[in-house]
């Protein structure tokens with residue numbers, strides 16, 4: 001059996017807990033909480049009616065939230081009800097299911 005040796009170990013060493021400085025340009029993944037540049041995430045936008053969709057252009061209006069390009073993070077976000085929290089409104093599960101499909105399309109290799 002072959003084992004992957006090149007597995008990246010991203011241990012969260014040196015955790016910072018400054019909640020006072022929230023005005024950072026960094027984006028944070030709704031699923032795993034990882035922070036990073038906007039370009040490393042997939043943007044998700046919700047409109048007034050609680051419809052959430054993938055914003056691949058990064059230019060759609062509305063409140064945006066971010067996820068790593070990893071279906072696992074979408075799953076985590078779902079479990080944590082991060083969608084409703086991030087968008088400050090209920091996001092219908094139907095739209096999350098749609099999102100999931102689109103997400104699969106862009107993350108599959």
Ligand SMILES: [Zn+2]
Nearest residue numbers: 029032068073
């Ligand atoms: Zn993530």
